[in-house]
Amino acid sequence: MADGHEAALWNPDLAPTGPEQRTWAWYHYASLWVGMIVAVPGWMLAAGLIEQGMSAGQAALTVLLGNVVVLIPLLLIGHAGARHGVPYAVLARASFGTIGARLPALMRALVACGWYGIQTWIGGMALLTLLGVFLATDLRGAPLPLLGIGLGQLLAFAAFWSIQLFFVRKGLITIRRLETWTAPLKILVCAALVWWAIDRAGGVGPIFAAPSAFVPGGAREGQFWIVFWPALTAMIGYWATLALNIPDFTRFARSQKDQMIGQTLGLPPMMGLIALASVITTSATIVIYGRAIWDPVELAGTLAGPFVLLGLIVITIDTVSCNIAANLVSSAYDFSSLWPAKISYRTGGMITAAIGILIMPWKLIATTDGYIFTWLAGYSALLGPIAGILIADYWLIRRTRLDVDALYRAGGAYSYRRGWNPAALAAFAAGVLPNLPGFLKTAAPGAFGWIGPGWAAAYAYAWFIGLAVALLVYGAIMWRSREGTVGAGGAAS
Numbered sequence: 001m002a003d004g005h006e007a008a009l010w011n012p013d014l015a016p017t018g019p020e021q022r023t024w025a026w027y028h029y030a031s032l033w034v035g036m037i038v039a040v041p042g043w044m045l046a047a048g049l050i051e052q053g054m055s056a057g058q059a060a061l062t063v064l065l066g067n068v069v070v071l072i073p074l075l076l077i078g079h080a081g082a083r084h085g086v087p088y089a090v091l092a093r094a095s096f097g098t099i100g101a102r103l104p105a106l107m108r109a110l111v112a113c114g115w116y117g118i119q120t121w122i123g124g125m126a127l128l129t130l131l132g133v134f135l136a137t138d139l140r141g142a143p144l145p146l147l148g149i150g151l152g153q154l155l156a157f158a159a160f161w162s163i164q165l166f167f168v169r170k171g172l173i174t175i176r177r178l179e180t181w182t183a184p185l186k187i188l189v190c191a192a193l194v195w196w197a198i199d200r201a202g203g204v205g206p207i208f209a210a211p212s213a214f215v216p217g218g219a220r221e222g223q224f225w226i227v228f229w230p231a232l233t234a235m236i237g238y239w240a241t242l243a244l245n246i247p248d249f250t251r252f253a254r255s256q257k258d259q260m261i262g263q264t265l266g267l268p269p270m271m272g273l274i275a276l277a278s279v280i281t282t283s284a285t286i287v288i289y290g291r292a293i294w295d296p297v298e299l300a301g302t303l304a305g306p307f308v309l310l311g312l313i314v315i316t317i318d319t320v321s322c323n324i325a326a327n328l329v330s331s332a333y334d335f336s337s338l339w340p341a342k343i344s345y346r347t348g349g350m351i352t353a354a355i356g357i358l359i360m361p362w363k364l365i366a367t368t369d370g371y372i373f374t375w376l377a378g379y380s381a382l383l384g385p386i387a388g389i390l391i392a393d394y395w396l397i398r399r400t401r402l403d404v405d406a407l408y409r410a411g412g413a414y415s416y417r418r419g420w421n422p423a424a425l426a427a428f429a430a431g432v433l434p435n436l437p438g439f440l441k442t443a444a445p446g447a448f449g450w451i452g453p454g455w456a457a458a459y460a461y462a463w464f465i466g467l468a469v470a471l472l473v474y475g476a477i478m479w480r481s482r483e484g485t486v487g488a489g490g491a492a493s
Helices: 026-037 040-051 056-084 102-135 151-168 172-201 204-208 224-245 256-266 268-289 296-302 306-338 345-358 368-397 404-408 422-443 453-459 462-480
Strands: none
Touching: 026 172, 026 256, 026 268, 026 306, 040 056, 040 102, 040 224, 040 268, 040 296, 040 306, 056 224, 056 256, 056 268, 056 368, 102 151, 102 224, 102 296, 102 306, 102 345, 102 368, 102 422, 151 306, 151 345, 172 268, 172 306, 204 268, 224 306, 224 368, 224 462, 256 268, 268 296, 296 306, 306 345, 368 422, 368 462, 422 453, 422 462, 453 462
């Protein structure tokens, strides 16, 4: 990779992994998923659905179903990383072009920045609550102008943000070890919290006996399906980010079998268990406190004794490990791919950390409606089409064969038209446009209330529509054009 053109597409962080780097076994992937799942945002998914009116069983099943669905693109796209050793930002060059791949890389990076900010905010609030327990006082402070949060909250957010910078200097080996060591502890803490909830609420009966708000006579009678479909889309959207950049991790797999077994055992079962623990605990808070407390940091602040300290310490450690693995790794690779000669993995991580502050993440999760139906469903409408294009290109057009060397050459098989593949751009636009009116109506009803209800109804299926439309459009264009054969018969490395 010596010439100037190739230097714009290659650096050591983006290069294919060699045999000596492929050391991850199936249990490493299972532990990785446990570490990412047992986290505050994951806990808030099912609990937030209860606040939207679902019963405990409905919320848990919705989360489980969403994760069974998203496992499919995780395995399909992860296959490319395990076989060819390339990260997501490089894999996207096969379909979008050597320059065009910067578009999906940037989109994935910005979503990761949003998540990085959210996780940092949650970790900061855990620290603030822990300190407040020690001092027996509320340290949040009066809301500051423009920001809308107190000085104490701002300082805690900044402190946690600074703690995470340490891991920007560390590689995936450190994260893998952290996830492996802490996964059992996280499971034990969740079990202890469920035991506390059942004990305080008087057993399992009172918790699961609470009906949903959709039953006859309920506050939202007859509205279950109106809530269910956008909620399912949001559950898929939660891991739709990892479904794209999962090659960033599977490129280190010892074998295809290791990444498939590890992901299958680590994601749906564990997500189902954490959802069950979440709905039991949140439903119990209705019995115990008279209202649903879906934020575990807030709930930990209501406890007493060693449980609050242990819980908040675990939340802090878990948030760091989850945030680095799920968000910083992907965005660091993605930003590096935008300008490989100047942006290293470490620099990409610093960019992520900076943007995580600027987006003011506390506003994204201020309400369950904003968190689930605007943020999660909104970006799933963008990432679904990208997943559809990657799957169509890798599985249908190229039949899992890639010319890996050409992925790093400006004039190679994946340069298309000046580095851009028009088929991918057309397919992406076709996948996004049907969901745009519904997103605008949901995100800003005051300004876009005139948009018809049909668009809002379609938006409930945003991820499905985006993926299916983009997959079909891309496949059709590539099959009909000569470009459909470019790279399709490349070396099966």
